[in-house]
Amino acid sequence: MKVKHLVTVFCLLFTSALFANNFVRITTDNTCLLYKVNDKNRLEQTYFGERIKQLNELEIVSLKNFSAYSTFGTNHVFEAALRITHADGNTSTELAYVSSKTDKVSDNITHTVISLKDEYYNLFVDLHYNAYQKEDIIEQWTEIKNNEDKSIALENFASSDLSFVSPKYYVSQFYGDWSEEMNIAEQELTSGIKIIDSKLGVRTNQYTHPCFILSLNAPAEESTGEVIGGTLAWPGNFQFCFEVNNDKKLRVLSGANPYASTYTLDKNKSFKTPALLYTYSKEGTGKVTRNFHRWARKYGIKNGDRERDILLNNWEATYFDFDEPKLTKIIDDASKMGFELFLLDDGWFGNKYPRNGDTQGLGDWQTNKKKLHQGIPYLIQECKKRNLKFGIWVEPEMVNPKSELYEKHPDWIIAQPHRERTTQRNQLILDLSNPKVQEFVYNTIDEILKNNPGIDYVKWDCNRFVGNPGSSYLPADKQSHIWIDYSRALLEIMEKVNKNYPDVIFMACSGGGGRIDYGTLKYFDEYWISDNNDPLQRIFTQWGAQHFFPTIGLASHVSVSPNHISGRSTPLKYRFDIAMAGKLGMDLQPTQMTEKEYEFSKNAIATYKEIRKTVLMGDLYRLLSPYKNNRTAFMYVSEDKNEAIVFNFLVRKEIKTNTQTLFLQGLDPNKVYTMQEVNRESPNWSRFSEYNGKVFTGEYLMKVGLTFAMYNEYESVVIRLTAN
Incomplete structure (x- = not known):
């Protein structure tokens, strides 16, 4: 029997006038949230669920003490x-x-x-x-x-x-x-x-x-x-x-x-x-996800209707150890491989306390003259020569104790009096309840962008949380305001930055997935869900994040093997396939590849450009859960249902071959689709050979499904369906 929420009695018909006087409706196309004003003039919630066409024909008596x-x-x-x-x-x-x-x-x-x-x-x-x-x-x-x-x-x-x-x-x-x-x-x-x-x-x-x-x-x-x-x-x-x-x-x-x-x-x-x-x-839950993704692309994330660029990040290749020749080589390699944006990560700033590690320099936002003697404009120009966009890393809310900023303003720190100032990643947090600090944080972003015209992309990081909340700015009786005031000030700064730099792309990063929320994403084009690019872990991380947050903003990168965090070795194809299921980027450098890996990567990037629109803007259907199966699968379907991309990953190797049937979803049952495995390691071999080039109706694919084997550990198959 279908559950009814907060509906205890269906009574006699009401007139529309009486209904309007006693009820408040909040409705969408398919749902209704209904409130009633009771005889004591109290507001009560009486219903939340599927929309009923003739609400004015029903009296819904609210449950006692269920106030709105x-x-x-x-x-x-x-x-x-x-x-x-x-x-x-x-x-x-x-x-x-x-x-x-x-x-x-x-x-x-x-x-x-x-x-x-x-x-x-x-x-x-x-x-x-x-x-x-x-x-x-x-x-x-x-x-x-x-x-x-x-x-x-x-x-x-x-x-x-x-x-x-x-x-x-x-x-x-x-x-x-x-x-x-x-x-x-x-x-x-x-x-x-x-x-x-x-x-x-x-x-x-x-x-x-x-x-x-x-x-x-x-x-x-x-x-x-x-x-x-x-x-x-x-x-x-x-x-x-x-x-x-x-x-x-x-x-x-x-x-x-x-x-x-x-x-x-x-x-x-x-x-x-x-x-x-x-x-x-x-x-x-699938419908919940698609509702949120469709909403987010229109209202919840910045520029949700625009395709995203494929970027190459220098971080895992160089960490803090780079100079202009190294970066110019990476930029050149990025261009030749088909990337669209180069991102310069942490380490480009600080002179008195050069940012050669995470122990100093944070807060001193001047270009390091020793590493980059021609400055950021030189790197921007090198990118433009190669038709690449340029991006830069910042962490404007944080400061190292060993920095010029901290020497000048030790009172700008979030800390309790008479207590040790505890650090995480060797850094402290600037107190955004203080208007002077708010001005500094905004000016940090403003001056970087103003002094370096041509920056297209900003990765905004936040690598620690509050340990000892206290403010030297707030009065003693309002110390408990620090939590609320910080977040409000942060959102105001983000809004001001976006108002003044509407064309700059912003990524929300916070030591991984610390800032994935729609308060933040209103001002950001992309979000970083984890510092861990291990593809097996990413399957689970992306599976979870995509329940609420859209693929169009989900930055997912190919990294080195063995992975720097997990230590796990995985095939390049497996790494690429899970990264291509989001907004593709790469930390693995072309110089770290064999000739065969280089060619595969170049072809994978070209393939992603072909399927990118459907992946980023299509409807997501989860087919096999990695929590319940040794194999996981999900698919994206374009709005017009003319294209679908199906991703398959073996997450646990079995003694026997995994031959689970995939019942596809979201297709037009009356359309005819051609099947093709893409991003193959070899043009001469395909796990999906029985179906490659074959034509099936959407009805067949959803009711009969696809059955093909997956044998090997870290095996993956990506299928492209195109309507004829």
């Missing part, structure tokens, strides 16, 4: 979305409905605001919703307005408060560590509280990621079942709180983490929370 935005200090004894200490010491808040309004922002977006007010205090809470019709995404945030006579203290300040009723609940979280990000673990929720959160401060994640999958009634499946996917658009601390109460009903609170973050809100000031983005699917 729960508050502390009333009969609500569970976790509260909002907890405030008023100036008189009262810790209770009671919100009554005031009004609601829906405006049409565009043909695809509506904005609804529901206004609530405390019954005694002059405190207002506005619940905001952007509904993206075609993508079935709801963006929700909260604005708290203090019109009281004095300051109040915000203790809890959730962005959203969603409720569900189901026989069972399962939540999937995304977790990991440096070099093994975005693993997936699912568990059943039982009575009590499950918290998924981050307390890293200046980066949203490393150990946990700001997204979740909630499955109703049964564990999440790829193509079936009712699931909700949610992710917080915020580069700082986050928290998802899942609480199953005594009646087996679930409430999900999402927002910036209130941990150690009491926020003093002065009178006549407002506090805006970050936005939760979420979507409902009755077709499993």
Whole structure:
């Protein structure tokens, strides 16, 4: 029997006028979030799920105590979305409905605001919703307005408060560590509280990621079942709180983490929370992914409609040890192989304290004259001669203790007084709650770009998290503001940089995947999900990240073998195939290749240029999970369904041959497709030979499928389908 969320009774027909007066609807093409104002003038959530065509024919009676935005200090004894200490010491808040309004922002977006007010205090809470019709995404945030006579203290300040009723609940979280990000673990929720959160401060994640999958009634499946996917658009601390109460009903609170973050809100000031983005699917997690990817390419990531460049990075080839001749050789090799952009990584700056390692120079953003005596403009010109774009690495929020910047401004550091200033990667964090530091960080980017016209690409890094939060700028009674103020200032700087340099491509990097969130990605074209380019690990990392974040921004690079992090040796084809499943780049240098490897790489880059549009902008369908199978497969389908690219990888070698059947998805059943294996190691041999050049209908491929063997460890097959 199909689960209904927060629907207890279907009653008599209502007139449309009565329905409109008592209900607030937030709808997309396929989903509906419904609120009701009860007889005590309280706002209650009554339904969230598949859109019902005739909502005005239904009365949906809300479940007792399931308020739309729960508050502390009333009969609500569970976790509260909002907890405030008023100036008189009262810790209770009671919100009554005031009004609601829906405006049409565009043909695809509506904005609804529901206004609530405390019954005694002059405190207002506005619940905001952007509904993206075609993508079935709801963006929700909260604005708290203090019109009281004095300051109040915000203790809890959730962005959203969603409720569900189901026989069972399962939540999937995304977790990991440096070099093994975005693993997936699912568990059943039982009575009590499950918290998924981050307390890293200046980066949203490393150990946990700001997204979740909630499955109703049964564990999440790829193509079936009712699931909700949610992710917080915020580069700082986050928290998802899942609480199953005594009646087996679930409430999900999402927002910036209130941990150690009491926020003093002065009178006549407002506090805006970050936005939760979420979507409902009755077709499993695959539909959640496609909803988010389609939304992101339009609204969530910078330049989501533009193809990305294939870049060569010098990092794994040179680390800090380079000069102009070395870099010029790499640039020349990149051009000959077919790359489109050269990225100069860490190590190009610092003179008094030259950046010859990670122990010094960070914060001193002058070109190192010994390494680059002709400066950055020379390298830009060398790239332009070869029709290459030029990119550069920066980490503007950080500083080494051994630097001119630290000598001048030791008070600019995030640190607790009377405590040791602890470093990570030999660096400290600049205090972005300080306006002078904000100006410095912006000017760092501004001056690099202004003084070196022709920079096309910036890799913006952040290689540590907050260990001892404290600010010499903030007053003693507002030290807990550091977490919120840092992230807000960071987003303001990113917005200003993008406004003044709209054509520069930006990559979000944070010691790997520390800044993959839609608060950040609004200002970035690409994101770096892990410092680990080991292809086997990348299969799992990319599998996890792509649940919410689009392929068009997912930078994936071919690196050396054995891998510098895992130590694992893998075939070049295996490395290329997983990198080609994202936005292709390379750290492996042409000079490190044999002649055979060089030719294969050159051909692989040419092949990627042919399939790039479908990979980056197509709909993703996951076919075989690497968590459940010894083989994994997924595919991208172009919007017009005229092309599809299918990636297959053996992730665990078996004693017997793996001959699993692939049932393709997303094709037009009436179209006829020609099959061809691409990126082959040899033109004379193919694991896919039985199908190469053959023609099949989309219906056949989805219902009968493809069956072919995979034998060898680290074996991969890439298939291109073209509609006739």
